[in-house]
Amino acid sequence: MRNILITGGAGFIGSHVVRLFVNNYPNDHIINLDALTYAGNLENLKDIEHQSNYTFIKGDICDEDLVKELFSTYSIDRVIHLAAESHVDRSITDPLSFVKTNVYGTLSLLEAAKNSWKDNFEGKLFYHISTDEVYGSLGKEGFFLENTAYDPHSPYSASKASSDHFVRAYYNTYGLPIIISNCSNNYGSHQFPEKLIPLFINNICNNKSLPVYGKGDNVRDWLYVEDHAKAIDVIFHKGKLGHTYNIGGFNEWKNIDLIKVLIKTVDKLLGREEGTSEKLITYVADRAGHDFRYAIDSSKLKNELGWEPSLQFEEGLKKTVKWYLENEDWVQHVTSGAYQKYYQQMYE
Ligand code: NAD
Ligand code: TYD
Numbered sequence: 001m002r003n004i005l006i007t008g009g010a011g012f013i014g015s016h017v018v019r020l021f022v023n024n025y026p027n028d029h030i031i032n033l034d035a036l037t038y039a040g041n042l043e044n045l046k047d048i049e050h051q052s053n054y055t056f057i058k059g060d061i062c063d064e065d066l067v068k069e070l071f072s073t074y075s076i077d078r079v080i081h082l083a084a085e086s087h088v089d090r091s092i093t094d095p096l097s098f099v100k101t102n103v104y105g106t107l108s109l110l111e112a113a114k115n116s117w118k119d120n121f122e123g124k125l126f127y128h129i130s131t132d133e134v135y136g137s138l139g140k141e142g143f144f145l146e147n148t149a150y151d152p153h154s155p156y157s158a159s160k161a162s163s164d165h166f167v168r169a170y171y172n173t174y175g176l177p178i179i180i181s182n183c184s185n186n187y188g189s190h191q192f193p194e195k196l197i198p199l200f201i202n203n204i205c206n207n208k209s210l211p212v213y214g215k216g217d218n219v220r221d222w223l224y225v226e227d228h229a230k231a232i233d234v235i236f237h238k239g240k241l242g243h244t245y246n247i248g249g250f251n252e253w254k255n256i257d258l259i260k261v262l263i264k265t266v267d268k269l270l271g272r273e274e275g276t277s278e279k280l281i282t283y284v285a286d287r288a289g290h291d292f293r294y295a296i297d298s299s300k301l302k303n304e305l306g307w308e309p310s311l312q313f314e315e316g317l318k319k320t321v322k323w324y325l326e327n328e329d330w331v332q333h334v335t336s337g338a339y340q341k342y343y344q345q346m347y348e
Contacts (some may be wrong), residue, residue: 006102007077008083010034012191015044022048035060061105071116078125090157095155102159113320128167133157137291140198146244179239184248184296186236201324216256219293223249224316227309232322234307247254248296
């Protein structure tokens with residue numbers, strides 16, 4: 001049995017990765033370390049929490065003693081590191097917490113891995129999950145490649161870029177077996193309703209205004225979260241040590257076009273007349289330092305490891321909207337703090 005530490009496994013992407021690994025690899029023991037910040041929610045993992053190959057640990061990746069102890073108690077062989085502060089708007093108001101978790105927290109894990117594995121790196125892996133935002137902002141043309149120079153613009157992307165550099169430094173300096181992947185914007189179930197898609201679904205349902213930053217002409221490249229989890233699975237098992245893999249869906253959308261498709265989808269599923277909720281669109285002041293365009297070239301991952309996204313965007317969006325409409329309780333719990341009570345009842 002291999003012992004795999006997954007950090008941030010109670011978050012949006014992390015919960016999909018934990019579920020996939022717990023269900024698909026019964027011979028691996030998955031240890032999920034998560035601090036359960038506002039973005040982490042054990043309700044995301046209710047369906048697998050009692051499986052025998054799964055252990056949850058509430059804790060902070062910055063707590064070096066705890067992390068060191070976990071490596072020794074559970075004989076950790078491999079790490080998939082997702083824990084992070086992840087929201088650009090929050091990074092603009094509170095950059096220090098991003099440096100703390102994303103940079104210091106990553107170093108705390110790297111140190112524990114290096115010290116615990118130092119006698120033999122054979123079969124070990126530190127897999128770091130990162131973002132395409134480290135590459136900066138594109139104009140109308142071009143794509144991010146694995147060798148595109150880093151040019152982060154927000155405190156969030158600067159902290160992720162820094163963590164990527166440290167992960168590579170541990171490979172170059174100590175020979176720590178690492179892999180990094182940089183993914184485009186994810187969407188799907190269980191995403192905290194502060195990011196564009198879940199926030200807007202929730203607001204359309206509640207007839208609240210839809211705050212579009214600037215003119216709505218910024219472009220993002222969207223990938224269904226379960227396709228990201230499958231890419232992580234492929235890279236974890238087949239990726240080459242020391243390599244970087246870009247993950248994306250070749251699926252670019254101008255914000256305002258995406259918002260209109262989203263409105264149509266939600267209105268239809270709510271039985272409202274087409275276009276009813278377009279009146280909720282409200283143009284607001286632009287985000288400071290708002291990156292114009294992200295677009296990722298994931299050909300390396302396709303050509304070398306055979307991964308491709310499985311879902312068309314319209315289909316993924318429909319599934320996502322349906323999930324939010326059917327799980328209003330989840331949205332209420334994560335935003336009301338009732339979930340904290342659930343945690344105390346379950347685990348304290
Ligand atoms: P999220 O904010 O939904 O979840 C983050 C998780 O990390 C939460 O469960 C939270 O409780 C946990 N966490 C935060 N600080 C912690 C700490 N100090 N110690 C332990 N746990 C802590 O984030 P997400 O959207 O699921 O992103 C996961 C990873 O993927 C991040 O590293 C992010 O940079 C990266 N990523 C995200 C996207 C995206 O579109 N969401 C795209 C590319 C890459
Ligand atoms: P977001 O989901 O925060 O992801 P990121 O900033 O990491 O790409 O935002 C996606 C796009 O939507 C981005 O261009 C900012 C824009 N946006 C709005 O116009 N209004 C909003 O309320 C939010 C949260 C985002």
